[in-house]
Amino acid sequence: MADIFWWVIFPYLTGTIMIVGLLYRYVFRQLTWAAPSTEFFEKKWLRIGSPLFHWGIVFAFIGHLMGMVVPMEFYQSLGISDHLYHFGAIYGGGLAGLMVVAGLVILLIRKMTIDPVRIKAGFADFFTVLALLFVAGTGTYMTLIYNTTVVEYEYRQTIGPWFRSIFILQPRYDLMQSVPLLFKVHVISAFALFASIPFTKLVHIFSFPIRYPARAPQQYRSRSNYKRQGL
Amino acid sequence: MRIKAQVAMVMHLDKCIGCHTCSVTCKNTWTNRPGTEYMWFNNVETRPGPGYPKRWEDTERYKGGWTLKNGKLTLRAGGPISKLANIFYNPNMAEMEDFYEPWTYEYENLIHSPKSENLPVARPKSEITGKYIDKPEWGSNWDDDLAGGSDVVPLDPNVEKMQEHIKMEYEKTFMMYLPRICEHCLNPSCVASCPTGALYKRDEDGIVLVDHDACRGWRFCQNGCPYHKVYYNWNTHKAEKCNFCYPRTEAGLPTICSETCVGRIRYIGVVLYDADKVKEAASVEDPQDLYEAQLSCFLDPFDPEVQEKAKEAGINNAWLEAAKESPVYKMAMKWKIALPLHPEYRTMPMVWYVPPLSPIMNHITNEDELDTDGYIPAVDQMRIPVEYLASILAADDKELVRKVLLKLSAMRVYMRGKTVGGVDEFKQSELVKQANTTPEEIEEMARLLGVAKYDERYVIPTGRREMDDDLHYKRGACSLEDIAPPEGVNPTFAYMKARENYEAR
Numbered sequence: 213m214a215d216i217f218w219w220v221i222f223p224y225l226t227g228t229i230m231i232v233g234l235l236y237r238y239v240f241r242q243l244t245w246a247a248p249s250t251e252f253f254e255k256k257w258l259r260i261g262s263p264l265f266h267w268g269i270v271f272a273f274i275g276h277l278m279g280m281v282v283p284m285e286f287y288q289s290l291g292i293s294d295h296l297y298h299f300g301a302i303y304g305g306g307l308a309g310l311m312v313v314a315g316l317v318i319l320l321i322r323k324m325t326i327d328p329v330r331i332k333a334g335f336a337d338f339f340t341v342l343a344l345l346f347v348a349g350t351g352t353y354m355t356l357i358y359n360t361t362v363v364e365y366e367y368r369q370t371i372g373p374w375f376r377s378i379f380i381l382q383p384r385y386d387l388m389q390s391v392p393l394l395f396k397v398h399v400i401s402a403f404a405l406f407a408s409i410p411f412t413k414l415v416h417i418f419s420f421p422i423r424y425p426a427r428a429p430q431q432y433r434s435r436s437n438y439k440r441q442g443l
Numbered sequence: 444m445r446i447k448a449q450v451a452m453v454m455h456l457d458k459c460i461g462c463h464t465c466s467v468t469c470k471n472t473w474t475n476r477p478g479t480e481y482m483w484f485n486n487v488e489t490r491p492g493p494g495y496p497k498r499w500e501d502t503e504r505y506k507g508g509w510t511l512k513n514g515k516l517t518l519r520a521g522g523p524i525s526k527l528a529n530i531f532y533n534p535n536m537a538e539m540e541d542f543y544e545p546w547t548y549e550y551e552n553l554i555h556s557p558k559s560e561n562l563p564v565a566r567p568k569s570e571i572t573g574k575y576i577d578k579p580e581w582g583s584n585w586d587d588d589l590a591g592g593s594d595v596v597p598l599d600p601n602v603e604k605m606q607e608h609i610k611m612e613y614e615k616t617f618m619m620y621l622p623r624i625c626e627h628c629l630n631p632s633c634v635a636s637c638p639t640g641a642l643y644k645r646d647e648d649g650i651v652l653v654d655h656d657a658c659r660g661w662r663f664c665q666n667g668c669p670y671h672k673v674y675y676n677w678n679t680h681k682a683e684k685c686n687f688c689y690p691r692t693e694a695g696l697p698t699i700c701s702e703t704c705v706g707r708i709r710y711i712g713v714v715l716y717d718a719d720k721v722k723e724a725a726s727v728e729d730p731q732d733l734y735e736a737q738l739s740c741f742l743d744p745f746d747p748e749v750q751e752k753a754k755e756a757g758i759n760n761a762w763l764e765a766a767k768e769s770p771v772y773k774m775a776m777k778w779k780i781a782l783p784l785h786p787e788y789r790t791m792p793m794v795w796y797v798p799p800l801s802p803i804m805n806h807i808t809n810e811d812e813l814d815t816d817g818y819i820p821a822v823d824q825m826r827i828p829v830e831y832l833a834s835i836l837a838a839d840d841k842e843l844v845r846k847v848l849l850k851l852s853a854m855r856v857y858m859r860g861k862t863v864g865g866v867d868e869f870k871q872s873e874l875v876k877q878a879n880t881t882p883e884e885i886e887e888m889a890r891l892l893g894v895a896k897y898d899e900r901y902v903i904p905t906g907r908r909e910m911d912d913d914l915h916y917k918r919g920a921c922s923l924e925d926i927a928p929p930e931g932v933n934p935t936f937a938y939m940k941a942r943e944n945y946e947a948r
Contacts, residue, residue, distance in 0.1 A: 246660035246680035253571075253677065255538050266531035328539070328571045332677065419659045420530075421638035425523040429635035431643040432718075433654075435906065 218400060219385035223378050226407035233410025247416035253328040257318060265315025271308035280375045284368040298364045302355055309352030316345045336412045343405050350398040358394060365392060371399065445718040446742065446756040449649030449793055450692055450711065451771045453781045454622055455892060456799040458706040461620040463487050465700035472699045478678025480545030480570045483583050484685035485700045487622045492586040493598035496541040499671040500600040506535045507669030508632050508788030509725060516726045516789065518635055518667065526638060526663055535666045543581045545570040589618050601834040617826045619799050624700060625672040625685035626784065626792030627651050629716060629740065630725045636667025647907060650687045658682050669788040693906030701901065712769030712902045713762055715742040715753060721791060730787040730838040737783060737791050741776050765904040770891055771795065778888055780847050787838040798832050798844060800851045815872035818852045853878035857885045
């Protein structure tokens, strides 16, 4: 029963909260949709912490795509041995994880010690950083310590197929039964974090301005759709 | 040809008395909310001085505006790809220190303080952290009227590059006021800097605005604007800027800064320009050619062909008539006495400045006996060095500023002659030749600069509403648009329609 809750109900529940919440905020609360920077208050620590964290999480995201979304058979067909894969995953992923954790710690200390930044930060701001720190911390620990000291856990046979099965609406919760507790905690906390996205500043993940390079530099807009009138 | 109309402003610096009424009324109208305390859509700087924010003209530091790279016009701070690479940390952005930490005073203490031996005081208190600030050290007008004199003057980037060391002796100091608003440029670099495309230039009147729904707070506009006139609201995390008081200008009223200007230094009018020419004009090699290049973008509102094309582009008669009467067109394009602020930024700014003259003339003591040509050397030895004005208004082209000052001097001499006597001598003088003017032009200029009334200084056509959706329908349909019948659900209107139909029969 618990398996069904954590590996079927919980992912869909959190995913629904995220999607519906994002749509609601985009349609009705777009004025609050921004990347809320505090660079105006403090630059020196942000200069180190922010790129470290953000680039780290971009790399980590790519790593998760490689591990969770790309099937194990794909690597085998390319002739990449399991050992070679894990070597790359542990050191590449470990580096990305360390970047994320180090960046978050710097940002957290900055948030707690720099006057205007601390005073203007609300509960959601601290929650986001702490939640990210927990998820990234467990992930980095798994990658760097667990994998090298306990066992090179082959998540591509359990968590990967389960994750993909969510998207085809046939969740294979049985695959998750044998997963080590640490990995389970990481997955559950990550899904809980996803559910919090619409309520925090994390919404800015979805506004990366990818169209900017293709856009005309100068933007003209008509005051009120006069163009539509054909005049 | 792609004709667009632009609402623009001219400021006559000679008449600015530095009273800051414009800044105060602007602040009360637009930026009196949390997060906007440090924003001054309009500010008045005492020059020479670092300005607001500190050293905004230091393009090496803030990397604002455009530059030519291998003959191609590019943003100085880097194009879209480098912006996306720097999106997690903007290395060029100004921080609070470059502005100031906004503060208020604890006024309640003056009233509610318990009885004590000493007078109660209102201590300064940060509007951001709420903590006491023992000693405010900088503000938007900290160096007003040269307060801080020899300490702040060398911070002026224009002074830094001047060959001749500026004299700091009391008798030789000079000072001028520079009121600044957003330039509403023809080639705005803030718009090009915005990754989301939230900043835009309006088709109808050229006003540059921020779409707050679309703004995601990436902050590249803040330093992308070389005039530093886009501000980041730390409370809402969105960009805010001067909006040329569009709710007023759309109603045909001048901006609040102009309306309340005590010295009546501001003029607002419409100019027509060819949007297709802008990029080419902004890309000319020599920065000193940018002024002429910018002038070449503007179209003569009296030219029938231009009128024809403008109508095709949807510019109506009211706007065309306003363009003919436009004080901006007269001062900036026809008489060429108003110059753009820092044309070398290649943004094609649309707030123009008539350079100040009065302090130059102060050292002419024997004006009664002076012949007209005696004014020519006076222009060259003026108190505000031409070099300094040229650095601000003409990309260091001293000859250009000199020409404008000569024209203004010629106006002064002619008008003096007209009221005191001796106009005949003026007509043959070297001054009139060098100033390249005529008595007729001078009289027109003197009227606009000196005595022009409200409706001559502000020629603003109202925003176009005649092409809105059927206003009767809008009024009657209310929230039922597209559902309500086309004649509206307003019974009065339906009745009128019915009556019209009846009478037509």
